[in-house]
Each structure stands twice: as structure tokens, then as C-alpha cells.
Amino acid sequence: MSAFYEETILSVHHWTDTLFSFTCTRDPTFRFKSGQFTMIGLLVDGRPLLRAYSMVSGHWEEHLEFLSIKVQNGPLTSRLQHVAVGDTVLIGRKPVGTLLPETLLAGRNLYMVATGTGLAPFMSLIRDPETYDKFDHIVLAHGCRNVAELAYDDEINALSKHELLGELAAEKLLYYPTVTRQDFKHQGRVTDLIFSGRLPQELGLPPVDRAHDRIMLCGSPGLLADYNAWFAEHGWVEGNNSTSGEYVIEKAFVEK
Ligand code: A2P
Numbered sequence: 001m002s003a004f005y006e007e008t009i010l011s012v013h014h015w016t017d018t019l020f021s022f023t024c025t026r027d028p029t030f031r032f033k034s035g036q037f038t039m040i041g042l043l044v045d046g047r048p049l050l051r052a053y054s055m056v057s058g059h060w061e062e063h064l065e066f067l068s069i070k071v072q073n074g075p076l077t078s079r080l081q082h083v084a085v086g087d088t089v090l091i092g093r094k095p096v097g098t099l100l101p102e103t104l105l106a107g108r109n110l111y112m113v114a115t116g117t118g119l120a121p122f123m124s125l126i127r128d129p130e131t132y133d134k135f136d137h138i139v140l141a142h143g144c145r146n147v148a149e150l151a152y153d154d155e156i157n158a159l160s161k162h163e164l165l166g167e168l169a170a171e172k173l174l175y176y177p178t179v180t181r182q183d184f185k186h187q188g189r190v191t192d193l194i195f196s197g198r199l200p201q202e203l204g205l206p207p208v209d210r211a212h213d214r215i216m217l218c219g220s221p222g223l224l225a226d227y228n229a230w231f232a233e234h235g236w237v238e239g240n241n242s243t244s245g246e247y248v249i250e251k252a253f254v255e256k
Pocket of ligand 1: 115116143144145146179180189191192220221223224226
């Protein structure tokens with residue numbers, strides 16, 4: 001059996017010159033947990049060319065959805081950005097990842113912190129009712145350079161009206177989009193905003209505290225490095241697939 005499913009592109013959405021998303025068919029035997037990633041890609045000169053991508057779609061949805069940057073000379077994304085409806089995409093059969101509610105101890109508020117396409121796994125998680133079980137609030141903090149890069153903002157804002165998730169989202173989900181290079185209602189990096197206490201304060205929450213709060217991170221290497229230093233300084237304990245902790249990290253799947 002091949003290590004990949006061959007799926008068909010159903011739709012493509014270009015958010016900006018450097019950001020796009022697409023949906024594709026899903027093999028009924030492909031099972032994953034919200035927040036996981038898998039290898040996806042294309043056949044190039046007869047060989048699979050793959051990169052790790054988090055599923056944007058919920059684990060219960062019929063199709064799959066992915067969010068990607070476009071790198072003009074990137075081996076995969078220079079090609080993947082041109083996919084069209086009806087094209088074939090390869091989807092790895094083995095989803096993995098640590099951004100799962102079970103890797104975290106129960107707590108008061110869960111902060112999902114993302115930059116750029118690091119938003120992807122959190123889109124899947126906020127569409128999973130189970131994510132909300134262990135926490136009073138889920139804060140989704142997404143940092144980008146410009147407003148146009150705040151992918152899925154309309155969808156996130158509309159989640160409180162969703163047929164199945166509406167009640168949970170309205171009660172527990174707090175969305176905090178922020179940009180660093182444009183005027184907007186929220187400005188600044190998702191590091192400074194949380195470390196300084198400004199973000200929780202603006203949402204009416206107490207400052208982030210490892211005794212009560214949990215953090216999931218997905219984004220740029222700089223984001224992860226800054227948080228790692230802060231976690232170490234404040235004694236936060238990392239969780240993984242075998243032991244629950246106070247925070248978990250997924251690396252950004254950015255092509256260099
Ligand atoms: P900035 O504009 O200050 O660099 P990119 O498009 O380069 O991936 O960046 C996405 C967002 O992540 C930008 O808003 C960028 O801010 C921000 N960013 C870059 N480095 C860090 C970091 N170390 N911590 C938090 N946010 C960061």
C-alpha cells in the first residue's frame with residue numbers, strides 16, 4: 001500500500017500574494033485528531049515531494065483543508081500554489097502532532113498562540129467540541145504582518161453562530177487577531193502582548209499564570225525561541241504525547 005492517499009482538489013482560495021488555502025477530498029479511512037499534521041505534497045518528476053502541513057479542517061469534516069504560504073523558489077509551494085480544482089494532491093496516511101488537548105493538564109484558560117500559517121492546527125481545534133471541555137476560555141491569538149493575512153477571521157468571528165459549535169464558541173472562544181505592520185484594532189507581537197499582560201487584560205482575563213493557564217504554540221522559529229526563553233524563565237513544564245504539561249509547541253511548517 002502506498003504511504004499516501006491521492007486526493008482531488010475541491011477548491012482553492014488565495015488570501016494574499018503569499019498565502020493560500022485549499023480543500024480536497026478525504027479518504028474515509030484517513031483518521032486524525034484535531035490539531036495534528038501530516039505530510040502532503042505533489043508528484044514532481046514522478047517522485048513525491050512532501051512537507052508537513054496541519055489540517056485546518058475539523059476531524060469530523062468530510063473534506064480536508066490546508067493553509068500554505070507561497071514561496072516563489074520553494075520546492076513544493078512554488079508548485080502547490082498553482083493547484084486547481086480537479087488536480088491531485090498527495091496526503092500522507094500517518095497524522096501526528098502534539099497540539100492536542102490531552103497533552104495539556106486541565107486549566108482555567110487555554111491560549112492558542114500562532115503567527116502566520118501557524119493558525120492552521122488551531123482552526124481544526126476550535127471546531128472540535130472536545131477542545132473546550134477542559135477549559136473555561138479558549139483564547140486564539142493570531143499575529144500577522146498585515147490585516148489581509150489574518151486568514152479565516154470571518155469564519156472565526158462567525159463560529160458563535162455555528163449550528164453545532166455556536167453555543168460553546170459564544171461562551172468560551174476569545175479571538176485576538178493582531179498585526180505588526182498596519183493600523184488595526186490590535187497591534188503588536190503575540191509575544192509582547194501576552195508577556196506584558198496586555199492581551200489578557202483587554203479580554204478581561206487575569207495575567208497568564210502557569211498555575212492555572214495553558215499555552216499551545218505554532219508559528220515562526222522566532223516566536224518559538226522567545227516563548228521557550230519565557231517558559232524557562234517562569235518554570236513552565238512542557239507537555240508531550242506521553243505526559244501532560246503546561247504548554248506544548250508545534251514547529252511552523254515554513255519552507256526555507
Ligand atoms: P514583525 O512584523 O514584527 O516581524 P512572518 O510573516 O515574518 O512570518 O511574521 C508573521 C508575524 O509574526 C509578524 O507579525 C511578525 O512581526 C511576527 N513575528 C516575527 N517574529 C516574532 C517573534 N519572535 N515573536 C512574535 N511574533 C513574531
